[in-house]
């Protein structure tokens with residue numbers, strides 16, 4: 235039924251619209267909705283026509299202007315960092331907010347082949363109030379034949395003070411237009427929220443590395459029979475990793491890591507194929523951004539590798555701590571070392587690098603080690619989305635997903 239409210243303020247009008255026409259914007263997008271799932275055949279939902287792509291940017295409300303962000307420019311990078319630090323994703327209880335660092339953003343958003351107009355800002359009086367990004371990827375979908383050049387969308391953020399201005403849909407339409415202009419017609423993205431129509435719903439798992447701090451910041455809680463010291467003993471880790479020959483990845487390992495990674499990812503229904511150039515960018519260690527360790531056997535043969543990225547969260551109100559240091563599992567390939575042992579070493583290495591918690595999704599082969607290494611399921615769900623592509627069976631199981639978005 236129509237929702238009616240007494241005071242008919244502009245905000246209430248937005249609320250009425252939301253309640254009576256949910257996903258108003260998403261219904262206009264080429265995402266299969268429930269009732270048409272069965273008659274679409276696998277592949278692109280809409281065929282794009284380059285000549286029909288709008289040549290000029292979408293209109294913004296007055297005083298708002300488009301702005302291509304140059305992340306290499308210190309001042310502009312600072313503006314992006316501050317916008318995200320103060321206005322990006324929070325947990326449901328508003329206790330934590332992601333604090334992506336500038337070096338992390340340069341890693342995530344300046345890969346080989348990046349376009350200068352795919353880091354889109356919106357400014358009011360020189361102040362950044364909106365942001366959305368794309369990077370070019372080649373996604374393999376469900377089989378070797380479907381190699382699709384597309385964009386990976388991320389970091390959609392609107393300043394808290396100017397929400398409910400319908401700026402987010404305009405940011406999405408503008409990045410879509412700029413991707414279309416490059417003759418690309420698909421996108422892949424993730425979100426903690428559910429909008430039409432996830433292709434997979436994955437779950438976060440957490441492995442405590444610093445039990446005391448996790449309890450003190452409210453990330454973990456103690457049940458009646460648990461004590462802090464019991465928890466510390468339970469999650470205690472050895473000082474050094476177990477696997478002989480494990481060491482930080484170096485430039486000389488790139489070729490072997492590329493081969494191991496590309497071979498391994500063929501096991502999944504959604505995965506990227508990496509060139510040496512891309513492995514150099516995404517896996518060579520960067521302090522406080524990405525850590526990659528390889529297992530080198532005799533004669534310099536690399537048989538396995540593990541990797542995790544650094545994404546701290548600001549603890550919004552806590553007398554003792556300002557940040558939660560979280561390591562997120564990235565890509566791990568175990569061909570000789572048992573995966574449980576390799577990931578046990580990942581925990582030890584992350585603990586030694588100062589992390590408080592090690593997070594992993596239940597994608598790829600992760601469920602092979604989650605329980606045994608005492609990961610706990612979190613309340614965070616991460617949904618994967620494919621824009622303008624119909625899958626054979628609409629949904630993929632988490633273990634069929636072979637891509638990690640940061």
Ligand SMILES: CNCCCN(C)c1ncc(F)c(N2CC(C(=O)NCc3cnc4ccccn34)C2)n1
Pocket residue numbers: 323324325326330331332388424425426438545547558593612613614615616639640
């Ligand atoms: C492409 N971008 C997706 C990745 C962004 N990532 C990492 C993310 N997206 C949604 C989540 F649900 C999530 N979770 C990690 C789990 C977790 O740690 N939950 C407690 C917590 C601590 N800090 C924060 C900050 C924000 C939200 C929850 N937080 C849940 N991670």
